[in-house]
Amino acid sequence: MNTISKKQPAHSAHRGVEKNKKIRYNGVMSVIAIPKPLRERLGDDGVDALVAVINEANLSARDNLATKSDIAALELKIESTRSEIEKSKSETLKWMFIFWAGQLIAIFAMLKAFLK
Numbered sequence: 001m002n003t004i005s006k007k008q009p010a011h012s013a014h015r016g017v018e019k020n021k022k023i024r025y026n027g028v029m030s031v032i033a034i035p036k037p038l039r040e041r042l043g044d045d046g047v048d049a050l051v052a053v054i055n056e057a058n059l060s061a062r063d064n065l066a067t068k069s070d071i072a073a074l075e076l077k078i079e080s081t082r083s084e085i086e087k088s089k090s091e092t093l094k095w096m097f098i099f100w101a102g103q104l105i106a107i108f109a110m111l112k113a114f115l116k
Contacts, residue, residue: 032051039047066074 032054034047042050
């Protein structure tokens with residue numbers, strides 16, 4: 001005689017997980033699902049501390065993100081750098097032309113002196 005027991009599938013997303021753990025931390029509402037074995041091990045105070053640490057990490061990560069004003073300032077700096085590069089390119093070309101012209105004049109002068 002075989003008895004068939006009904007088991008909950010192993011891939012169930014809600015098995016052993018607290019449905020909604022809401023913690024308000026620095027004005028931000030977070031909903032974190034804490035697995036039942038972890039809740040049992042840590043206890044309520046431990047779970048609250050863990051959620052607070054996670055929220056603190058999220059807040060500090062958000063503080064390091066660039067804002068629109070940061071991006072606008074960076075774009076302005078890039079544009080000024082581009083204009084400086086263009087200016088230095090034109091200065092370099094100007095001095096290269098002067099150097100080449102001087103070299104040509106010197107070569108023609110030497111040729112004229114030797115061919116006399």
